[in-house]
């Protein structure tokens with residue numbers, strides 16, 4: 001992710017989430033050594049992922065695909081990139097939180113080998129909602 005990607009990333013973020021990350025959140029992720037920030041590009045950015053390594057874990061903090069490009073494998077390509085980098089870094093599992101009501105994302109992650117391990121009560125705001133904690137073991 002580069003500075004020039006930010007307008008497209010914010011547009012995808014705002015159409016994707018009821019409580020979107022702000023510009024500063026993405027800028028922080030771009031400059032912080034703890035975070036990785038990547039975009040999937042066709043003619044411009046059509047998706048992105050933010051993730052961080054912590055010990056033997058990679059945590060996916062944000063991942064979205066522009067609505068007109070969904071169900072074309074873009075999200076899967078982003079996940080594959082994360083898994084490849086995670087394995088190179090010695091990570092043994094990937095984790096994330098997802099809104100209980102986000103059926104599309106839950107199905108997407110289940111299709112990629114994640115399973116639900118916990119519920120975080122009231123984790124999300126706008127609207128307040130529980131999160132499912134999902135984990136995938138990386139081989």
Ligand SMILES: CC(C)(COP(=O)(O)OP(=O)(O)OC[C@H]1O[C@@H](n2cnc3c(N)ncnc32)[C@H](O)[C@@H]1OP(=O)(O)O)[C@@H](O)C(=O)NCCC(=O)NCCS
Pocket residue numbers: 016017063064065066069070071072073074075076077096097098099102103104105107108109111
């Ligand atoms: C979740 C999201 C990232 C998926 O991205 P995508 O590029 O559409 O996903 P892919 O095309 O790679 O889908 C791979 C598989 O995931 C599953 N899947 C993806 N979207 C789905 C949906 N809406 N309903 C059911 N299954 C779905 C399917 O098994 C799909 O394979 P198929 O199309 O051959 O059936 C996308 O819907 C999105 O950006 N949603 C809004 C943001 C969001 O919720 N992010 C996750 C927050 S934790």
